[in-house]
Amino acid sequence: MAAEEMYSEEDLSCPVCYDIFKDPVLLSCEHSVCKECLEVFWRKKERQECPVCKQLNLHDPVCNYALKSLCEAHLEEYSQRYSGGSEQQCSIHNVQFKLFCLEDKQPICQICQTSQEHEDHECYPIDETAEHLRKALKTALKPLQEKLNRFSQVKLSYDKTKTHVKRQAQQTEQQIRNEFKKLYQFLRLEEANRLLALRQEEEQKIRMMEEKIEQISNEISSLLKKTRAIEEDIWTEDLLFIQNFESSMARAQCSLQDPQMVSGALIDEAKHLGNLAFRVWMKMKDIAQYSPVILDPNTAHTYLMLSDDLTSVTFDDTQDMTHLPDNPERFKTSVCVLGSEGFDSGSHCWDVEVGDRSLWEVGITTGSNPKNGGLFYDGVWSVENNSGFYTRSPARPKSPFSAEGGLQRIRIQLDWDRGQVSFSDPFNDTDIKIFHHTFTEKVYPFFWSLRKSSPVKIIPMTILPTTVLETEC
Numbered sequence: 001m002a003a004e005e006m007y008s009e010e011d012l013s014c015p016v017c018y019d020i021f022k023d024p025v026l027l028s029c030e031h032s033v034c035k036e037c038l039e040v041f042w043r044k045k046e047r048q049e050c051p052v053c054k055q056l057n058l059h060d061p062v063c064n065y066a067l068k069s070l071c072e073a074h075l076e077e078y079s080q081r082y083s084g085g086s087e088q089q090c091s092i093h094n095v096q097f098k099l100f101c102l103e104d105k106q107p108i109c110q111i112c113q114t115s116q117e118h119e120d121h122e123c124y125p126i127d128e129t130a131e132h133l134r135k136a137l138k139t140a141l142k143p144l145q146e147k148l149n150r151f152s153q154v155k156l157s158y159d160k161t162k163t164h165v166k167r168q169a170q171q172t173e174q175q176i177r178n179e180f181k182k183l184y185q186f187l188r189l190e191e192a193n194r195l196l197a198l199r200q201e202e203e204q205k206i207r208m209m210e211e212k213i214e215q216i217s218n219e220i221s222s223l224l225k226k227t228r229a230i231e232e233d234i235w236t237e238d239l240l241f242i243q244n245f246e247s248s249m250a251r252a253q254c255s256l257q258d259p260q261m262v263s264g265a266l267i268d269e270a271k272h273l274g275n276l277a278f279r280v281w282m283k284m285k286d287i288a289q290y291s292p293v294i295l296d297p298n299t300a301h302t303y304l305m306l307s308d309d310l311t312s313v314t315f316d317d318t319q320d321m322t323h324l325p326d327n328p329e330r331f332k333t334s335v336c337v338l339g340s341e342g343f344d345s346g347s348h349c350w351d352v353e354v355g356d357r358s359l360w361e362v363g364i365t366t367g368s369n370p371k372n373g374g375l376f377y378d379g380v381w382s383v384e385n386n387s388g389f390y391t392r393s394p395a396r397p398k399s400p401f402s403a404e405g406g407l408q409r410i411r412i413q414l415d416w417d418r419g420q421v422s423f424s425d426p427f428n429d430t431d432i433k434i435f436h437h438t439f440t441e442k443v444y445p446f447f448w449s450l451r452k453s454s455p456v457k458i459i460p461m462t463i464l465p466t467t468v469l470e471t472e473c
Contacts, residue, residue: 009074012067012070012071012074014032014033014034014037015031015033015051015052015152016033016034016037016038016040016041016051017034017037018145018148018149019034020071020074020075021034021064021067021068021071022034022035022036022071023035023036023063023068024063024064024067024068024071025038025061025062025063025064026061026062026063026064026067027050027057027061028055028057028058028059029050029052029053029055029057031050031051031052031053032064032067033050033051033052033061035061035063037051038051038061049322052156053156053322054322055320055322056320056322088107089109090108090109090111090112092109092111092112093109093111093112095109095110095111096109097109097126098110098125098126099112099113099123099124099125099126100123100124100125100126100129100130101113101118101121101122101123102121102122102123102124102129103118103121103122104118104121107126108123157325157326157327160323160324160325160326161325161327163323164323164324164325167323175308182287183284183287183288186284186287187280190280190283194272194276197272198267198272201267201268202267205265205266205267208262208265209262209265212262216259219256219259223254223256226251226252226254229251230248230251230252233245233248234248289460290460291309291310291311291458291460292348292349292350292458293311293339293340293341293350293445293458294310294311294339294340294341295310295311295312295313295337295338295339295340295447295458296310296329296337296338296339296340297310297337298327298329298330299329299330299331299336299337299338299371300313300330300331300336300337301330301331301332301334301335301336301337302321302324302330303315303316303317303321303335304316304335304336304337304449305319306337307455307457310340311457311458311460312455312456312457312458313337313447313449313455313456313457314449314451314452314454314455314456315335315359315449315450315451315452316452329371330371331371331372331376332371332372333371333372333373333374333376334371334372334376334377334448335448335449335450336371336376336446336447336448337446337447338365338444338445338446338447339444339445339446341444342367342442342443342444343414343416343442343443343444344416344439344441344442344443345416345417346416346417347413347414347415347416347417348413348414348416349411349412349413349414350411350412350445350458350459351409351410351411351412351426351458351459352409352410352411352412352447352456352457352458352459353408353409353456353457353458353459354385354407354408354409354410354456355408355451355454355456356406356407356408357385357451357453357454358385358386358387359385359386359449359450359451360384360385360386360447360448360449360450360451360456361382361383361384361385361386361447361448361449362382362383362410362412362445362446362447362448362456363380363381363382363383363412363421363423363445363446364380364381364382364412364414364421364443364444364445364446365379365380365381365443365444365446366379366439366441366442366443366444367441367442367443367444368441377392378394379394380392380393380394380446381393381394381421381435381437382446383407383410383423383432383433384398384448385407388400389401389402389403389407391423391432391433393435393437394437395435395437401432401433403425403432405428407425408427409425409426409427409459410423410424410425410432411423411424411425411426412445414443416439416443419436419437419438419439420434420435420436420437421434421435421437422434422435
């Protein structure tokens with residue numbers, strides 16, 4: 001079977017130059033590239049990665065002899081197919097075509113050139129004409145190849161996105177299961193403790209009743225004996241009855257107090273059932289924290305590692321993150337990450353733990369602020385520690401400020417409606433900077449970090465229960 005029938009020309013084309021492979025080499029990821037194309041690509045990238053999947057190559061490229069043989073067979077067959085019959089002859093003069101008339105756009109022989117039909121026409125040798133037209137076609141083909149390259153790159157991004165979406169779904173599913181596992185464990189333990197308290201109260205109340213029952217049973221037995229003895233005295237002989245009357249009367253006297261029902265003998269159902277779900281929720285606060293800002297991993301620069309709960313970020317440039325898709329939401333030049341929720345009304349507040357080291361910046365930015373291209377920091381309101389403390393906003397450049405004793409935590413308070421964002425030190429209860437701006441769109445929390453050893457972390461808020469002040473009837 002012919003090579004082109006087994007493989008399409010796309011299968012035999014280099015992903016860099018889009019021509020049929022010339023000296024194809026095989027990379028560790030099993031993609032093949034022209035040897036010369038790969039060398040040029042690596043010189044530009046300064047990193048030996050695959051031009052197709054961007055994975056780092058793990059060994060020296062080796063010649064792909066099988067692919068090379070297929071390409072050579074394809075080119076040979078192509079040459080035979082399109083060269084056959086090209087040596088045509090002039091039907092008038094029965095001589096081989098040597099020239100091409102540009103005006104009539106047809107091949108002619110040298111005798112035809114001197115005829116009146118082709119007089120004053122531009123005629124050139126066929127090989128020169130073909131070479132000229134090949135150059136023109138290659139020039140016209142270049143934009144198409146560039147477009148094909150762009151489409152291929154986007155398709156690759158789509159493929160990576162599809163793979164990443166599956167990985168995201170698996171990881172997110174596992175984390176959801178882990179969170180619910182914690183809740184199940186808490187609820188099962190809480191249920192067991194509350195049932196244990198109920199059983200203990202049941203045992204205590206039953207034990208108390210059993211003691212009371214034993215006590216009153218003894219008293220009933222004593223009374224029963226006295227009653228029977230006196231009844232026997234009543235039916236004795238008259239003289240004996242009269243003689244024993246006083247002793248019988250003495251036995252008939254009883255000093256026992258009448259028994260009373262015991263208060264608190266029943267199970268305190270209200271204690272066990274009253275506001276049960278609410279009281280369990282109150283205890284659940286210890287394991288169910290609320291973070292006012294959640295980081296958006298789809299925006300995080302590839303050098304930023306987010307915690308599982310998406311509340312802290314750490315710089316790490318050693319991880320291979322080539323599997324991440326090149327999605328438009330992601331930071332590529334600025335090592336930043338955004339909060340997942342934007343604000344376009346109301347008041348909002350969050351604390352960020354920055355520790356006692358530098359190389360961090362926290363603040364807010366507008367949704368329309370471009371993430372890449374070097375202009376991102378022209379559209380932020382922030383506090384920064386980068387070899388010194390600075391504030392910045394779109395209206396004014398970086399301004400230094402002093403923080404005696406350093407900053408451990410930054411409080412950011414946003415009042416979107418009043419157009420105010422303030423930064424303060426909650427530990428020392430001191431203001432750092434207050435900016436005023438008329439917001440017209442959503443703003444998002446943002447975080448920049450080059451810290452490897454300790455994360456920049458959003459502090460969870462304390463959940464306070466709602467107090468019911470009045471009930472409508």
